[in-house]
Amino acid sequence: MTHLWSGRFDTAPDDEVFEFQASFGFDRCLFDDDVEGSLAWAEALAAAGVLAADEVAAICTALTDIRDRGRADSGFVEGPDEDIHAFVERQLIERVGDAGKRLHTGRSRNEQVSLDLRLYLRRRIAVLQRELVALVDALTGRAEAAGSALMPAYTHLRRAQPILVAHYFLAHAAAVRRDHRRLEIATEEADAMPLGSGAVAGASYAIDTAELAARLGFSRVVVNSLDATADRDFVSAFLHACAGTMVHLSRLAEDLVIFTSEEFGFFGLADAVTTGSSLMPQKKNPDALELVRGKTGRVIGRLTGWLTTMKGLPSGYNKDLQEDKEAVFDAEATAMRSVRATTAVVRSLTLDPARVETAASGLALATDVADLLVARGVPFREAHEVVGRMVRDLLAKNRDFASLSPEDWRRYHTRLDTEAAGQITARGSVAARRTPQSTAPDAVAAALLEVRGWVHERTAAGNVDSTSS
Ligand code: ARG
Numbered sequence: 001m002t003h004l005w006s007g008r009f010d011t012a013p014d015d016e017v018f019e020f021q022a023s024f025g026f027d028r029c030l031f032d033d034d035v036e037g038s039l040a041w042a043e044a045l046a047a048a049g050v051l052a053a054d055e056v057a058a059i060c061t062a063l064t065d066i067r068d069r070g071r072a073d074s075g076f077v078e079g080p081d082e083d084i085h086a087f088v089e090r091q092l093i094e095r096v097g098d099a100g101k102r103l104h105t106g107r108s109r110n111e112q113v114s115l116d117l118r119l120y121l122r123r124r125i126a127v128l129q130r131e132l133v134a135l136v137d138a139l140t141g142r143a144e145a146a147g148s149a150l151m152p153a154y155t156h157l158r159r160a161q162p163i164l165v166a167h168y169f170l171a172h173a174a175a176v177r178r179d180h181r182r183l184e185i186a187t188e189e190a191d192a193m194p195l196g197s198g199a200v201a202g203a204s205y206a207i208d209t210a211e212l213a214a215r216l217g218f219s220r221v222v223v224n225s226l227d228a229t230a231d232r233d234f235v236s237a238f239l240h241a242c243a244g245t246m247v248h249l250s251r252l253a254e255d256l257v258i259f260t261s262e263e264f265g266f267f268g269l270a271d272a273v274t275t276g277s278s279l280m281p282q283k284k285n286p287d288a289l290e291l292v293r294g295k296t297g298r299v300i301g302r303l304t305g306w307l308t309t310m311k312g313l314p315s316g317y318n319k320d321l322q323e324d325k326e327a328v329f330d331a332e333a334t335a336m337r338s339v340r341a342t343t344a345v346v347r348s349l350t351l352d353p354a355r356v357e358t359a360a361s362g363l364a365l366a367t368d369v370a371d372l373l374v375a376r377g378v379p380f381r382e383a384h385e386v387v388g389r390m391v392r393d394l395l396a397k398n399r400d401f402a403s404l405s406p407e408d409w410r411r412y413h414t415r416l417d418t419e420a421a422g423q424i425t426a427r428g429s430v431a432a433r434r435t436p437q438s439t440a441p442d443a444v445a446a447a448l449l450e451v452r453g454w455v456h457e458r459t460a461a462g463n464v465d466s467t468s469s
Pocket of ligand 1: 023027083109110113317319321322
């Protein structure tokens with residue numbers, strides 16, 4: 001076959017090298033976007049007086065036909081072409097001959113690929129964001145279902161202080177909302193229309209770029225053709241958002257692997273989201289969570305790999321930039337599947353309230369005893385000393401605060417009495433919190449309401465599938 005650039009060469013390309021540099025193997029997903037961009041470009045050329053009315057009509061009819069065929073049958077988007085742009089152009093020329101050959105006037109694949117990927121990300125990010133909303137919804141559902149149940153919060157993976165189980169789930173929801181926001185930023189970054197940049201220096205036809213941007217749904221036009229043809233910051237932003245999302249999913253997965261283990265037993269995983277062992281009949285493994293954690297490395301790798309590709313590039317388009325697509329498609333698919341799997345697992349979680357509450361009490365109340373002394377006028381450092389001694393004694397006797405008699409309390413400090421002892425409970429600890437971001441039941445109830453509103457605003461009917469909440 002002839003190539004887009006055959007005229008310049010007197011020999012056919014080496015098969016292996018051609019295959020190596022081609023991107024058609026993976027850029028087919030840009031098909032719709034490439035056709036959409038070409039339709040808009042045809043009209044822009046007509047408006048600039050480059051294409052006659054009958055030519056643009058023929059081109060648009062052919063492009064629409066190509067699009068319909070590609071949509072109906074993915075096997076249609078096939079061939080010996082170098083990339084998706086060459087494929088669409090070949091199909092067009094096969095249909096309309098010379099008029100088709102005119103469509104590439106003033107346009108370069110350098111800006112075309114930038115446009116396509118921007119269009120692609122704009123629509124795909126919205127889908128990924130919807131999955132994140134579903135995950136936030138699932139986490140909120142668990143928070144609601146937990147009611148007033150208590151659990152220990154950990155620092156250094158050592159029991160720290162009691163919190164509401166709802167507070168725990170809302171913590172992960174808060175992180176996922178930041179991921180949603182970061183994806184929004186990637187969309188904003190992609191929201192600049194590059195056509196009119198040419199290969200590097202800009203088009204020498206009277207292209208109304210503002211009109212083109214509006215027609216393609218962009219809010220602005222790129223500012224510099226040299227920058228625009230080699231700018232993939234929107235790719236970096238997207239990969240960063242995916243990597244950040246995966247890091248959050250991974251931390252949630254790690255929590256759940258731990259909290260659903262026999263040793264902790266705070267939460268239970270449904271059979272449907274676990275896997276058995278071929279050897280050990282008793283096993284119910286959290287494979288999905290482990291894979292989410294594992295795949296995080298891969299997505300972080302896509303980000304770091306991509307930044308490494310970018311760092312040494314001289315200005316203007318370089319073929320290295322073609323690496324953007326596999327990074328984007330793989331990070332996107334991996335993040336998408338991981339979010340969906342995580343949502344399914346979260347929806348399936350059951351709670352063992354007795355077990356979490358027992359774990360939330362005991363020595364996790366030490367700070368509350370210190371706070372109580374402070375409330376009674378003892379300087380905090382001194383209070384810390386006193387309670388430290390109590391903890392040491394209790395640990396030695398394998399007891400906790402609840403087992404201390406009124407005399408025991410007083411022995412440690414004259415300001416500790418029966419009334420004080422009565423206040424040292426996990427529930428009292430949680431209720432004593434005052435700040436809006438705290439685990440105080442009122443604060444958590446308000447937070448829950450706020451998250452519900454956030455989810456509601458982002459779901460068409462106000463309810464993503466929340467069957468298990
Ligand atoms: N397939 C190429 C890519 O993905 C399209 C741009 C080709 N441009 C060029 N000058 N060879 O980057």
